[in-house]
Amino acid sequence: MKTLLICEYRQGKLLDVSYELLAFAERLGADKAMLLIGDESQAPKFGGKVYLADAGKYGEYNPDAHKQIVLEAARREQADLIVFVHSSYGWDLAPQVAASLRCAQVSEIVGVVESKFEVAACNAKLRRIATPKTPQAALTIQAGAFGYRGEAQGTPQIERIEIPAGPARIEFVGYEAAEKKELDLAKADVIVSAGRGVGKKDNVTAIAALAKALGGELGATRPVVDAGWVEHSHQVGSTGQVVSPKLYVACGVSGAIHHLAGMKNSEFIVAINKDKDAPIGEVADVLVVADVMQLVPALTAKLAK
Numbered sequence: 001m002k003t004l005l006i007c008e009y010r011q012g013k014l015l016d017v018s019y020e021l022l023a024f025a026e027r028l029g030a031d032k033a034m035l036l037i038g039d040e041s042q043a044p045k046f047g048g049k050v051y052l053a054d055a056g057k058y059g060e061y062n063p064d065a066h067k068q069i070v071l072e073a074a075r076r077e078q079a080d081l082i083v084f085v086h087s088s089y090g091w092d093l094a095p096q097v098a099a100s101l102r103c104a105q106v107s108e109i110v111g112v113v114e115s116k117f118e119v120a121a122c123n124a125k126l127r128r129i130a131t132p133k134t135p136q137a138a139l140t141i142q143a144g145a146f147g148y149r150g151e152a153q154g155t156p157q158i159e160r161i162e163i164p165a166g167p168a169r170i171e172f173v174g175y176e177a178a179e180k181k182e183l184d185l186a187k188a189d190v191i192v193s194a195g196r197g198v199g200k201k202d203n204v205t206a207i208a209a210l211a212k213a214l215g216g217e218l219g220a221t222r223p224v225v226d227a228g229w230v231e232h233s234h235q236v237g238s239t240g241q242v243v244s245p246k247l248y249v250a251c252g253v254s255g256a257i258h259h260l261a262g263m264k265n266s267e268f269i270v271a272i273n274k275d276k277d278a279p280i281g282e283v284a285d286v287l288v289v290a291d292v293m294q295l296v297p298a299l300t301a302k303l304a305k
């Protein structure tokens with residue numbers, strides 16, 4: 001099986017998440033080639049074929065041209081699977097590529113089970129297994145799900161792609177920096193996060209007190225933020241902040257892939273969960289099986305002494 005892995009490139013830089021595509025292809029045991037629409041100086045450290053198209057010529061964001069380039073690379077590579085990151089870039093292009101190839105598209109893959117694709121469903125409460133019924137398929141993978149652990153290395157064999165540049169139907173105006181967050185969790189050494197398991201808004205105070213006692217900041221999962229218990233600036237995860245503190249304490253957090261994407265690179269992870277089989281246990285250095293609202297106030301009181 002052959003994969004064509006589409007690198008992520010923004011504002012003149014290759015994004016590290018591109019290497020997760022390699023980890024995904026490795027899980028499949030598939031052959032790998034990459035495509036970068038960017039600058040040669042940013043070519044991935046990958047000792048295989050890298051198709052390169054010049055972003056200076058085609059633009060960083062130009063779905064019309066990029067689709068043609070992806071199709072050309074897929075044709076040359078005879079790729080069975082064309083794999084994007086599940087980002088705004090991948091969301092745009094994967095369906096367009098699938099439509100052009102009249103092939104299946106599977107979005108937001110979080111795992112591989114016997115060469116089939118595991119996909120988050122119902123706000124990641126369920127997983128479904130999907131398998132394309134067409135010989136080719138366009139895929140998007142969830143960032144953080146395949147975490148590339150190895151040090152990237154290797155010198156790419158570059159093969160250039162040029163296409164006739166047609167008129168673009170979208171004009172790329174530019175990037176606008178997101179509003180500055182009043183809380184920069186990324187700088188915190190200690191984060192104590194509240195998950196839905198804390199039960200109710202009033203209980204968040206106890207989690208915040210533990211964060212304070214440890215000299216850290218309060219984090220939260222998305223349901224806690226959606227319920228209005230905590231401000232969005234505290235959300236950790238794929239649609240919140242990505243953090244890697246020295247200590248991350250997850251209180252009543254199940255460990256859904258979207259949350260893990262934001263914190264699994266923390267140096268030391270303590271999880272407090274009443275379910276000994278909660279998925280957070282897979283990344284936690286210590287899993288305390290307890291009722292969070294019994295343990296946390298007692299712990300805070302002990303620390304205060």
Ligand SMILES: Cc1cc2nc3c(=O)[nH]c(=O)nc-3n(C[C@H](O)[C@H](O)[C@H](O)COP(=O)(O)OP(=O)(O)OC[C@H]3O[C@@H](n4cnc5c(N)ncnc54)[C@H](O)[C@@H]3O)c2cc1C
Pocket residue numbers: 123124125194195196197198220221222223224235236237238239240241251252253254255256257258259262272273274275278290291292293
């Ligand atoms: C596109 C998309 C983006 C998303 N982005 C994010 C994101 O950025 N960040 C994020 O967090 N989520 C995100 N999500 C949601 C994510 O998929 C999960 O639904 C969410 O992380 C689950 O939050 P939770 O762990 O607080 O709740 P649950 O999954 O409901 O887990 C609660 C946990 O608490 C435990 N528990 C219950 N009671 C107690 C108790 N008394 N004591 C101890 N433990 C207890 C339970 O055993 C359970 O493990 C996103 C989802 C989608 C679809």
